[in-house]
Amino acid sequence: METVGQIIRAKREAQGLLLRQVAAHLDIDQAILSKIERSERKPTKENILKLSEILKLDKDELMVQFMSDKIAYEIADEDCANRVLKVAEKKVKYLKAHPIKS
Amino acid sequence: METVGQIIRAKREAQGLLLRQVAAHLDIDQAILSKIERSERKPTKENILKLSEILKLDKDELMVQFMSDKIAYEIADEDCANRVLKVAEKKVKYLKAHPIKS
DNA sequence: ATTAACTTGACAATAAGTGTCAAATGTAAT
């Protein structure tokens, strides 16, 4: 089970890029990127978009990994985690079928 | 599709309790409880626990509603929402099978 | 018109997220 960080690091190294190079493209300090790759910090959506660009990763796929990481992390310690996901699925379905009028 | 707020308000009124009475038990201002019931604010986990006590609602069920609300809300606008939930499910399964050594 | 319940909005306090920087550590080559 790969984390977003592991995916990123693998791809960055495969392309022979340095932390500092990729971080510059994201416009953040390399220290943060280092932490993101080791799952010590979470990337922002902005980070994910720019990472998919420079590392030539599929944007949607990376976003899915990013968001599922976040969700899994926030409910993993609950013993009702699976039920939470099931109910969330229903709610998402409902929300998509009944969009809020902005 | 009921929100946590709607569940709470229904139960509170069914028991003839006032906002101020329930809020006191939660140790928060009644203004916040009012907002929670109308989904203008989100409850904390602490709030949920105390609400299940005073309103005699099933703790786990209410927690499931609370967390699924939160998740549905944070991914509903993504078109990959369903995939996110599927992947999150896998990750949760993995995390439960391979607990982190604290 | 009074009263009681609830709602609203401005604001304050606190917590969480996001970032910088410099020093420390690791790693490989000379």
Place this chain on the structure above:
DNA sequence: ATTACATTTGACACTTATTGTCAAGTTAAT
């Protein structure tokens, strides 16, 4: 073992989000 470079670490600052208080406003029932 010294140098050179990449990465990691931790202390700190800045910003944004969350959580709360309070007082004034609204609603609904006498």
